[in-house]
Amino acid sequence: xxxxxxxxxxxxxxxxxxxxxxxMLDNDIKRISSKELSKVIGFTASKIRQDLNNFGGxxxxxxxxxxxxxxxxxxxxxxxTRDYNVIIVGAGNLGQALANYSSxxxxxxxxxxMFDINPKIVGLTIKEIQVLDMDTFESFVNxxxxxxxxxCTNRDGAQDVADRIAKxxxxxxxxxxxxxxxxxxxxxxxxxxxxxxxxxxxxxxxEN
Amino acid sequence: xxxxxxxxxxxxxxxxxxxxxxxMLDNDIKRISSKELSKVIGFTASKIRQDLNNFGGxxxxxxxxxxxxxxxxxxxxxxxTRDYNVIIVGAGNLGQALANYSSxxxxxxxxxxMFDINPKIVGLTIKEIQVLDMDTFESFVNxxxxxxxxxCTNRDGAQDVADRIAKxxxxxxxxxxxxxxxxxxxxxxxxxxxxxxxxxxxxxxxEN
DNA sequence: GACCCCTTGTTATTAATTTGACATATTTTT
DNA sequence: AAAAATATGTCAAATTAATAACAAGGGGTC
Numbered sequence: 400x401x402x403x404x405x406x407x408x409x410x411x412x413x414x415x416x417x418x419x420x421x422x423m424l425d426n427d428i429k430r431i432s433s434k435e436l437s438k439v440i441g442f443t444a445s446k447i448r449q450d451l452n453n454f455g456g457x458x459x460x461x462x463x464x465x466x467x468x469x470x471x472x473x474x475x476x477x478x479x480t481r482d483y484n485v486i487i488v489g490a491g492n493l494g495q496a497l498a499n500y501s502s503x504x505x506x507x508x509x510x511x512x513m514f515d516i517n518p519k520i521v522g523l524t525i526k527e528i529q530v531l532d533m534d535t536f537e538s539f540v541n542x543x544x545x546x547x548x549x550x551c552t553n554r555d556g557a558q559d560v561a562d563r564i565a566k567x568x569x570x571x572x573x574x575x576x577x578x579x580x581x582x583x584x585x586x587x588x589x590x591x592x593x594x595x596x597x598x599x600x601x602x603x604x605x606e607n
Numbered sequence: 608x609x610x611x612x613x614x615x616x617x618x619x620x621x622x623x624x625x626x627x628x629x630x631m632l633d634n635d636i637k638r639i640s641s642k643e644l645s646k647v648i649g650f651t652a653s654k655i656r657q658d659l660n661n662f663g664g665x666x667x668x669x670x671x672x673x674x675x676x677x678x679x680x681x682x683x684x685x686x687x688t689r690d691y692n693v694i695i696v697g698a699g700n701l702g703q704a705l706a707n708y709s710s711x712x713x714x715x716x717x718x719x720x721m722f723d724i725n726p727k728i729v730g731l732t733i734k735e736i737q738v739l740d741m742d743t744f745e746s747f748v749n750x751x752x753x754x755x756x757x758x759c760t761n762r763d764g765a766q767d768v769a770d771r772i773a774k775x776x777x778x779x780x781x782x783x784x785x786x787x788x789x790x791x792x793x794x795x796x797x798x799x800x801x802x803x804x805x806x807x808x809x810x811x812x813x814e815n
Numbered sequence: 816g817a818c819c820c821c822t823t824g825t826t827a828t829t830a831a832t833t834t835g836a837c838a839t840a841t842t843t844t845t
Numbered sequence: 846a847a848a849a850a851t852a853t854g855t856c857a858a859a860t861t862a863a864t865a866a867c868a869a870g871g872g873g874t875c
Contacts, residue, residue: 640851640852640853641852641853642851642852652852656852656853656854656855657854657855659854660853660854660855664853664854666852666853666854667852667853668851668852668853668854669850669851669852669853670851670852670853671851671852671853672853
């Protein structure tokens with residue numbers, strides 16, 4: 400499974416394929432052509448075929464794609480072949496919201512704990528998840544084989560967390576703080592910059 | 608202010624410029640060259656100059672850009688020249704998290720109310736914001752000149768909300784539900800598909 | 816089983832985006 | 846005041862991405 404030179408644009412479309420295929424699977428649709436998929440997903444059929452072909456020929460001429468197979472294959476490409484232990488740092492509203500999203504867990508992202516520095520929150524148990532003190536961060540991460548951290552702190556705390564992560568075995572950060580984190584090369588970061596997103600919406604509202 | 612043919616790629620970079628310029632402004636940095644900006648923001652200087660030039664010549668040869676002016680200009684482009692009344696539909700954890708983000712309000716996005724269908728939540732007041740019943744949605748939106756709706760419902764409720772929005776004067780939706788909404792042409796939608804984002808992270812974690 | 820139709824995988828073409836180059840204008844230094 | 850350094854705006858080149866075209870392989874039908 401060593402795909403290389405796959406462009407970021409392609410990668411970012413994969414989850415969307417995955418999402419739509421799941422929906423079809425749930426609706427008992429067995430096969431789908433790039434043309435039909437194009438109609439519901441909004442990409443050109445050509446783009447769909449080229450995207451998928453980056454990873455191998457999943458389809459069959461004259462038939463199309465087997466929905467279940469394709470769903471599984473894309474899942475594999477996205478790394479959904481095993482579970483990942485995750486923790487949340489910052490147990491405020493956003494952290495709690497993410498903790499409550501069962502869909503992440505269903506995909507294999509298993510929440511093991513939440514961390515905070517606020518004494519009022521530390522010690523609580525929210526939906527069977529303990530909120531621990533940041534003092535125990537490193538030891539917990541190491542002992543529980545945590546691989547992904549969701550950073551839900553405010554802007555100022557985020558880089559500190561990233562620095563502490565850098566000294567552990569965690570190699571993936573999902574960052575919700577409005578700041579671009581400095582991390583070692585082998586740590587991947589995916590940002591959810593809400594403000595950036597809202598301002599884009601604002602731009603298009605104005606332009607309309 | 609009728610810029611046209613500006614590519615989406617450029618638009619999506621504007622909030623990042625805005626964010627970094629604000630930081631510089633707070634640090635009393637008066638001027639900045641595309642070269643210096645390039646170093647902190649990570650885009651090439653050439654790209655920065657070309658991006659900005661889409662909207663007019665904000666810089667000066669031999670000097671660079673005035674930080675405050677550029678910040679203001681980009682704010683204008685993004686529509687940050689006035690306040691917008693917004694409401695949140697879906698007052699769960701995520702909705703409450705967004706309600707608590709003061710930075711949105713500071714930029715001009717004024718939260719007027721939250722809506723829900725859960726009787727246990729309706730009637731509450733969270734941080735001075737009332738949670739209202741969806742029965743009163745249309746009348747509230749019309750009477751309070753609401754322009755933007757943040758959809759924080761689950762997947763199944765989101766399209767219903769979008770359909771009801773379509774019959775009002777609201778022309779902008781910030782959608783957090785994992786579904787691509789069908790809306791009239793004159794309604795702009797900005798999606799925050801968290802699962803898509805998480806799966807992208809998962810891909811890169813696997814590839815590393 | 817033969818024919819026709821459908822649909823992929825892939826190559827070619829076109830479009831979009833990024834990068835590089837440079838003439839020109841302004842600031843800073845001497 | 847002149848010269849050197851700086852840095853924009855813009856044009857050209859290179860790279861990347863999207864679209865279109867099509868040959869060839871299977872499936873469906875009669």
